[in-house]
Amino acid sequence: MVDFKGQLLAEQVYQAIIVAFSLAGFAVGFVAQSFLYTLYGVAAGVVLAAIATIPDYPVYNKNPVQWLDSVDAPGVAKPLKRPEEAK
Numbered sequence: 001m002v003d004f005k006g007q008l009l010a011e012q013v014y015q016a017i018i019v020a021f022s023l024a025g026f027a028v029g030f031v032a033q034s035f036l037y038t039l040y041g042v043a044a045g046v047v048l049a050a051i052a053t054i055p056d057y058p059v060y061n062k063n064p065v066q067w068l069d070s071v072d073a074p075g076v077a078k079p080l081k082r083p084e085e086a087k
């Protein structure tokens with residue numbers, strides 16, 4: 001599971017990749033006078049960004065979230081246990 005700082009890093013990485021590939025694709029498409037090259041550049045950026053950010057890489061898990069222990073609140077009913085859990 002990706003932590004909060006890992007989510008921020010993943011977002012920054014995908015934005016940088018897509019912007020860089022979009023600008024490069026625009027430049028190549030402008031020089032070649034072909035909009036298709038621009039679309040290829042954007043598509044390549046999206047694919048590379050997806051490969052770099054969608055999987056749960058360890059670089060995105062360096063700051064695990066420390067959850068608090070649960071506390072029984074007064075006046076709140078406890079959940080019922082299933083019969084197989086009661087054993």
